[in-house]
Amino acid sequence: MKKLMGMLAMAGAVALVLTGCAAGDAGSASGGGADGSPIKVGFSQVGAESGWRSANTASLKDALSDANGFKMTFSDAQQKQENQIAAIRSFITQGVGAIVFAPVVETGWDDVLKEAKDANIPVILQDRAVDSDPSLYTTRVGDDFEKEGETAGKYVADTFNGKKANLVVLEGTTGSSAANDRTTGFNKAIAGTDINVLDSLTGNFTRAEGKTVMEGFLQKYGKTINVLFAQNDDMGLGALDAIKAAGLTPGKDIQIVTIDATKDGLTALSTGEFNYVVECNPLLGDKVADVVKKVVAGESVDKLYVADDQAFDQAQATVALPTRKY
Template sequence: MKKKMLAGAALLSAMALAFTGCAGNTSPGASGEPGDGGDVIKVGFAQTGSESGWRSANTESMKEAFSKENGFDLVFNAADNKQEAQIAAVRSFINQGVDAIVIAPITVDGWDDVLKEAQDAQIPVILEDRTVSASEDLYASWVGLDFEQEGRTAGEWVKENFDGKGANLVILEGTTGSSAALDRATGFGEAIKGTDINVLDSQTGDFTRDGGKKVMEGYLQKYGKDIDVLFAHNDDMGLGALDAIKAAGLTPGKDIQIVTIDAVKDGMTALANGEFNFIVECNPLLGEKAAELVKDVLAGKTVEKKTIVEDQSFTQEQAKEVLDSRPY
């Protein structure tokens, strides 16, 4: 009888230990800070789309940073540059009860309602790459580039090389209403203000190679050999324009000089080959910093409201020197 009682006690003890063990593994924060090898952090990432080489590199950086190996469960959505689809994706993330949301906003406006919904659901939002016009208290932090300075740097090169020559300039703008397009236009305009550089035309190519080619074809039909210089808000539009310039029997980099922003592999190759003349970098590798911000916010740490990643710029000779070592 005594042996049976002891065996029963041992069984109850083992069951109690097993129950305690299971409870310990599933309780929130049982293993310390989120993502430290214990709790998995579920993150919804609303990307703009896949409109350019830069965007592809940015997406790859984000997927790598928010990997399972790093303690994340990533729910990814690319909105094909349609803001209504991107906002719908964010609402889906909220309904799924993710731990945090990361957004690369397609345009600056129209975010107030859905950001408030995320806030009401107590889901922190991190913005990456582009910014929004909504109140800063609706999101936890932003990490990205200084688009206005990028435009200013491009404009300063154009000013240095074309002021005093009465040069004719055409511009390929990025997605209408995006912070990248708005800020780059502002910075560039400030840099060439007061010069004799004549802006013949400025239209959107929507940050795509095809869009850049189509708009440039229109420019060439309208202005022909009067165009001296092209400023494209990104490499992909510049590469599309390059094709249009060649098709028109002109030599890119000579007959029409080309200044772009991004410094992705294809753009840097065109620069090293003398078909582009100057590129301002826009670093797409924002994933690691975005993931760090998510972990810090969820751990209750104080984070900077804005984190700006530094950019470089490249001449043709500099592009030749660094092309083989570029990570994107």
């Protein structure tokens, strides 16, 4: 027993020395970059909840590749904030040169962002936003969710110009900036029209929940629903099945407006099952890589980079579909 204790103590001491070394190394190298060595980047992604997300992940993995002078550690948070906080903490201990992360929800990041700041590691928000003090992160590369919602709302307002219409909404993940801002933008655009929002519930950005919630809407309101606003393509695609099962024709009996413009979404648009899709560009990788390089080199960067988002109607979708990458 004594022997064992001794061995444990020894092992402990060795471990202490080792971690001490590791921390020292990270401190002096500060994640690399300046002298041409690869820039260590920690990337914490929300999850793989939708086709959009998969495209976004692929874009970042491509841009932050070894060939482009990066050494990226990827962490999938599986849509849980605690996983993401743990990942960011581990990036801090690893002493990465920069942290890139797509916050799963808007709130609750102050502590971990402060820790990163204290460790002098720049944080680049990718995709979604946070409500923390802007001094706690370096910059954000993302899409303008409010504008996306507004574009979608404008289409609905114009289509039913002056006419009465009943609308249901499939919201995104409760508390995410994508869901909050899209709702705000959409409501702004339809304010003052005769469009009546019957109901608005979350489908968590997934197909399965989009389908279940739409089934509920159809049972509850039946044929009185004229328009569905799904805050991403996947929920809209899930809702398609529910609408067909109810004996209604999607795109005709119920108009469908979604956001994202993934390949699956544009396919549904070109076959007339969706009516309007607002793009939310997931190909943010190159911009993020560019910003990370600038930040690590000590150059100043803007506080926000907004991606260019288009919108598609059915005819435009048919044209755009063959070249769609995601």
